[in-house]
Amino acid sequence: MFDIKIRLVSMLGLLTVIVLGGLILDYRHMLRRPMRIGIGLALVGIAAGAFLTLCAVLPENHVFGQVFFESQTNKKVVALTFDDGPYSPYTEQVLDVLKEYQVPATFFVVGQNVEKYPELVQRIVNEGHQLGNHTYHHVDLLKSDRKTIEEEIDHTNRVIKAAVGTTPHVVRPPHGFRDPVVMEIMAVRGLKVVEWSIMSRDWTNPGVDVIVDRTVAKVKNGSIILLHDGDGIDSRASRIQSVEATRRIIQTLTAQGYQFVTVDEILAKTEENKS
Ligand SMILES: [Zn+2]
Structure with missing residues (x-):
């Protein structure tokens, strides 16, 4: 079966390639006018990298799977x-x-x-x-x-x-x-x-x-x-x-x-x- 479990470091590596690719495309004016798609791609890549890193380190985040960080209870x-x-x-x-x-x-x-x-x-x-x-x-x-x-x-x-x-x-x-x-x-x-x-x-x-x-x-x-x-x-x-x-x-x-x-x-x- 295809293993869809991906390491964070792999995801961040892929996003780095996307960011660099976007910057190069923009620099070479290839996707520049009228929308600067290259820069847009790079910014999306940076945002996605920041998001995934937060998912890995924030104690209350469930994106990578269920974690227990507190109990939902009305008891003291x-x-x-x-x-x-x-x-x-x-x-x-x-x-x-x-x-x-x-x-x-x-x-x-x-x-x-x-x-x-x-x-x-x-x-x-x-x-x-x-x-x-x-x-x-x-x-x-x-x-x-x-x-x-x-x-x-x-x-x-x-x-x-x-x-x-x-x-x-x-x-x-x-x-x-x-x-x-x-x-x-x-x-x-x-x-x-x-x-x-x-x-x-x-x-x-x-x-x-x-x-x-x-x-x-x-x-x-x-x-x-x-x-x-x-x-x-x-x-x-x-x-x-x-x-x-x-x-x-x-x-x-x-x-x-x-x-x-x-x-x-x-x-x-x-x-x-x-x-
Ligand atoms: Zn420790």
């Missing part, structure tokens, strides 16, 4: 998600805060870090949290070939299975980046692609107040909040701001009447609303 529920771990001592500190407030969360773990800290992954599961796949090397999947993407996902599921005996059914591509081939690979494996609706850019360590304010200001029913207990595969940066922000986000949102749930639970709320 939100989901905390932590990316890039496990990473000692910050994952333990996040888990301690979650335990103190009895709040469940979802951890999108990096396979390489799972192999480094299998006991932390076990603790995540033991304490009632959900696990998600965040690739093995935290790679940009838009720059990876099909075989690499498949191995990044499968290898991570294998090491998670070795650590805790089960495999996740949710995945978050690093940076949220995806294209039709990435989406197809996830679909074949029965993996739901989960993005986020609230991002405080906590990984830049802007200060606890900033992380809390950026998060709390935008929260609504069904929000999926992105935070970080890890730092990719480098694991160099401190995540102490994210740990402290987690505590204050929980305190503030609990006071506002919000309940915290896992990604699975918050997505189930959308289904409840439909029925």
